[in-house]
Amino acid sequence: MANPLTPAERARAGRDLVGVVVAIAAGTAVCAALDGVISLTSQAMVYLFAVVAASYALDRVGAIASAVGAVTAFNFFFVPPRYTLAVEHREHLIALVAMLAVALLVSTLSAALKRETAAAHASETRARQLRELAAGLLAAERESDVLRIGREALARRFTGPVFLVGARDGEVDDRTAIPDDVARGLRCCVGEAAVLGPGTGRWPGLDAWYVPLGPRDSVVGAACVAPADAADAVGREHAEAIAALLAQAIGRLRLAEANLATRAALQRQHLQSTFLAAVSHDLRTPLTAIVAAASSLQQQRARLPVGEQDRLLAAIVADASHLSAVTENTLQLVRLAAGGEALRLEWQAVEEIVGSVVARLRARPGGDRIGVRIAADLPLVRGDATLLGQLVGNLLDNALKYSDGPVQLVALRAGKRLLVSVKDRGGGVGEADRARVFEPFYRGGRIGATRGAGLGLALCKAIADVHGASLVVSARPRGGTRFTLALPVEAQPEAALAT
């Protein structure tokens, strides 16, 4: 061999030489001990046994060396004339040649057997590793898990540095903590969708293999493993097998992800169309009433009694105000859902918020049915005053709409929560409807009874959510409904220093 031996190979050659010498010496010792007791033929058998044993332990070169050495030693020590390499009888010469042939054949066979056993063992190990890898990947729920498991699997087989990255649309995902040359190799590997490195015909000068995850057009990542030897086809195939499993796992996760996104998009679309249908209903109904009343006044005023004219005018004002409230709720809900607008979270006094809402509602028909009870010394809460006002206003508005009796607003502190309840003695919300009243446009059995509650409670819920508060509806023991908003009470701000 032109190539100089590596230290490992040199050490191995040394071990083999010792093995050959030990085998021959052992054979010679046994024959010498039994000299005169057994025949020359039996002594030849002892040497053959030593050769077979040495061949199984050593590689092919060692096996041949032990065969030649054993025949030579047998000839030298035991075949007459002893202690020379000369052979007296032709018969002995034929026996020696036959023995050499048998020894060579046996040693070759046993070395081959050993090699095959080792190969079978190695391939079984690889198969087991791949099975374990496949099982591990099946449990992976995130791409990062797949990459982590993949790195471990590659590191079990390849002792050099191992790199593994995901890729999307021909672009490597993440290049942090990867040396520049490796990153370049990974990029090329993803781009060409082919194995690069020694023995592949592509970039044979590299000292590592670059293996793409997945076939062309669907490369989901790439791995870089070292050491890479052109002769180590098995190692390269192992790396490719691991890569195939990883590609499968990542492909599965990405498909699931895409499915989920599609389903979410469909759901959003459905919600949007429900939303549009309901908004257009909520907007169109009062608009229809306004147009009817206004056109009636425009065309028939002379024929309408004065009382009827007043009624139509009042209807226009009432419907327009209602329209304004629906519009405000809709816009606010859309704004909150979009999440783009920053909330103005400031310290707020519930007493103030409730006070201004109640003052506004008092002016409405039925507004005098509202009773307010607010505990003294309530803590301040962090919130957006306008939104919280809208929440309380919608709850009171609903209660006034759906009941004829008294409507009570109670605010009190309960531990780490500040509770604001709005209670009525109306028909109540059925058990089945309770979970759904906060869905946009759910009207339960109230369809047609009173128009346009569609968005109010959904907005209330959305406002509660952005304040980290809960909003629940429950039935009251002796009839009626109770909505309870539970706002979190945080550590209070330091009070002003002035008195």
Place this chain on the structure above:
Amino acid sequence: MSLAVLVVEDDREIRDVLRASLAAEGFDVLTAVSLSEAAALLDHARVDVVVLDLGLPDGDGAELVRRIRRTSSLPVVIASARHQEAEKISLLDAGADDYLTKPFSVSELLARIRVALRHRGTALQPATTRYARGDLLIDVDAYRVEREGRPLHLTPTEFKLAARLVRAGGRIVTHRQLLADVWGAEHVHDTHYLRLYMGQLRAKLEALPSEPRHLLTETGVGYRLVVD
């Protein structure tokens, strides 16, 4: 001589309705469709009160308000939609007198204009220092506060707050204005001071603090004392 109102509004329908209803109340009505037209009219015509729509096409209403405030105490009432909250507050801070939230009724508009006009020329007149309405009396000069004829004790800060609102004469005072005037300019963001002290003040001034009749909260904007 009747009072002149300048309505700055870019929507023709709203402009026409406001013109008609204000004229019916006996005002001389001038209209402008943009800030620049409004500025030109203010230079050349007599105007007693301005009704200013927010979100006009040619820019920031605050600039116009600041310009007006440099030379006069001409009352300015803002008409804004809910989503223009921030702009509305910045105009009030710049010196606008009051605001209306769209949609508003004509009676609301007239009430706001009346309150704003009450302070016409206050720059030259002594400021309002006395509030007497129903069961409540606040006399700033005499440092006296009474409810149902009985004197109330206010802490110095509570009194400063009450006095600031009395001087506004029924007009809204924004959070920023109150904080700056009572605690100082470095405290304009400490709105929790207001929550705490206004709570105390309501507890003392109001018969039913949860349903105040005098000291009203303008949610997200500021406070005002109700005048009849």
